[in-house]
Amino acid sequence: MQLTGPRIAGTLGALAGALLGAAPLAAQTAPEAAPQAAPQTAPQTGEAAPNAYDETSSEAGTLVADTAVLYYQEDESRVRVIESETGLTWNRANGTVISGKFVYDSLTGATPNGAARSRNVVQTFRPPTQRGGHLPAASTREHAGDTTTGASGIYEIKRGRLPVDAGFKDRRKAVDLGVTVPVASGLKLSMGGAGSWEMDFTSYSGRASLAKELFNKNTTLSLGYNYERDSVKPFTGIPRALASMGETVVGTGRHKVVSSFVAGLTQVLTPGWLAQLNWSHGVSTGYQTDPYKLVSLVDSASGDPFAYVYEKRPDRRVRDSIYAGTKFALGSAVTDASVRWYRDSWGIKSWTFALSEHAPLGRSAYVEPGIRYYRQTGARFFRHYLLIDEITPDFVSADSRLGAFHAWTFGIKAGAKIAPNLEIYGAAERYIQEGQRFDRTAPGTLARTDLFAGSKSVSLITGLRVTFR
Amino acid sequence: MARIRAGAALFALAALSGCAHIGAQPWQRDVLARKSMQLAREPAIMAFDEHTYFSKEAASGGRSFDGGGCGCN
Known part of the structure; x- marks a missing residue:
């Protein structure tokens, strides 16, 4: 049911993009954003490829419709997401690529509210008081399961349970339009724009990037810029940062602006081996506090919760990352390996390693097992x-x-x-976060309380791609 | 010292001559042109994965821009 709307809207979006000469680039990973190390003029051998995925990727003169669905479920009945994505890409014979994408997702479940578990106390949470002294209506927040609630949105968490806001519920619609145009020999210009609408969050962004092929198309240099403006309008209003839960709100909405640069180098190393190196730099300014998240104030002797205050994050965050990836072909198999280093001005450093192996299966299929490891340090103010x-x-x-x-x-x-x-495709993934669960320096029973609130989840993806020539 | 310099010069020469063989000639591009060798093989799967990681982890970006377009982080 959810797919019907997006499909139509995606088609309309792409058509509008084509008519307006507007530009896409899938929000984060547009196909045309990635420099094409391999030219689209690869010679055909004349022999049938041993596997369908050994065929040339040349799509000039085609219209490609791609639709996929994600089912995401966290353990312990936490967040569940059903997300659909429908895209149309028109690859013109002259090298121009016009694309449009429509995303719809529906999100339900329980999300940790930031407060620590308590072994001794039933914890009660109440949303901020609206100006004028009224508690907000429950709006779209409903509470069930391990929590109890009234129409006021107040909820309780049983002893030993992770405090979660069980009424987490949202829908997101997002549109992305983009165009890539060859502007000179070996030089491509990509431009795009995206919009995303949630019940309590709106985002608009625009981007432009240049990619230049050099040295017989063995080297591609790229440079891109993306500007994003976000508005958050929490259901409960903007709480006063560091104030106790339940105090009067200080506003209805806030903004944030994100500027991002990416500089990339893609290099063909051998006829079956290519590598990519990217440097990303981003600066976010504005409201970056999560208006729904709390911090427990605990008694210094017993460790029992005394009150809850709203969290507060700095208004500025500078991020840097270096990504290196490589693809190596051996027969019809392809090994994909990547590493990413990241740091930001909040004191978080992280490393990400990923490895996958594309293996042909018969004449027309493939399987690709993969593994990813991620680790991060905590923010200074965590x-x-x-x-x-x-x-x-x-x-x-x-x-x-x-x-x-x-x-x-x-x-x-x-x-x-x-x-x-x-073509049909799909993926099944298991994601597991692990971290330190106990703080032996914590007071009282808190030292024996599991403080880790990381998640575990399963993702199932299925997609269908049709190519019209 | 002279030996180190000579060694360094030899190494640089070897590296430079190696550079001459980096890459692929236009008639050697059939493997690079394969679907399986494209950097953004399955863009929808990649977008879903990036969205999940963006909403669950502090780091973002790398492959492309590090914005998010969603209120999930």
């Missing part, structure tokens, strides 16, 4: 809890995504060409 008698820090967050942890992904992808113009 704290599992604050002591009631300590001086309140300038910034604090207990959001597990800003704490130290590592994560594994085990996955398998597969695809099959089931007709000359029809």
Whole structure:
């Protein structure tokens, strides 16, 4: 049911993009954003390739419709996402590529609210008071399961349970339009724009990038810029940072601006080996606090929760990352390996390693098992809890995504060409976050309480691609 | 010292001559042109994965821009 709308809208979006001469680039990983190390004029051997995925990728003069669905479910009935993506890409014979993409996702479930577990106390959470002294209506937040609630949105968490806001519910619609144009010999210009709408969040972005092929097309240099403006309008209003839960809100919405640069080098090393090196630099300014996240204030002797305050993050974040990836062919098999180094001005450093092996299966299919390892250090202002008698820090967050942890992904992808113009593909992945669970220096029973709130999830993806020539 | 310099010069020469063989000639591009060798093989799977990682981890970007376009982080 959810797919019907997106499909139509995606088609309309792509058509509008084509008519307006507007530009896409899939929001994060547009196909045309990646420099094409391999030219589209590869010679055909005249012999049938041993496997369908050994065929040339040349798509000049085609219209490609691609639709895929993601089912994502976290363990312990936490967040569930169903996301559909429908895209149309028109590869013109002159090298111009016009594409449009429509994404729809629906998100439900329970998300940790930042407060620490308590072994001794039933914890009660109440949303901020609206200006004028009224509690907000429950709006789209509903509470069930391990929590109880009234129409006011107040909910309780049982002893020993991870405090989660069980009423987490949102829908997102996103559109992305892009165009890549050959502007001179070996030089391509890509431009695009994207919009994303959630019930409490809106984002608009525009981008432009240049890619230049050099040395017999063995080297591609690229440079890109993306500007994004986000608006957040929490259901509960903007709470006063570091103020107690339930206090009067200080506004209805806030903004954030993100500027990102990417400089890339793609190099063909041998006829069956290529490598990519990217440097990304991003600066975010504005409201980056999560308006729904709390930090527990605990008693310095017993470790029991005394109150909850809203988190506060710095208004500026500078990110840098270096990504290196390589693809190596051996017969019809292709090994894909990558590494990413990341650091930001909040004190988070991370490494990501990924390895996958594309293996042909019969004449028309492939399987690709893969593994990914990620680890990050915590932000300087990350704290599992604050002591009631300590001086309140300038910034604090207990959001597990800003704490130290590592994560594994085990996955398998597969695809099959089931007709000359029809391809099906899919993936199944298991994602596991692990981190330090106990803080032996914590007071009282908190030292024996599991403080880690990382997630584990399963992702299932299926997609269909039709090529019209 | 002279030996080190000579060694360094030899190494540089070897590296330069190696450079001459880096890459592929236009008639050697059939493997690079394969679908399986494209950098963004399955863009939809890649986009879903990036979205998941963006909403669950602090780091982002690398392959492309590090923005997100969603309120999930």
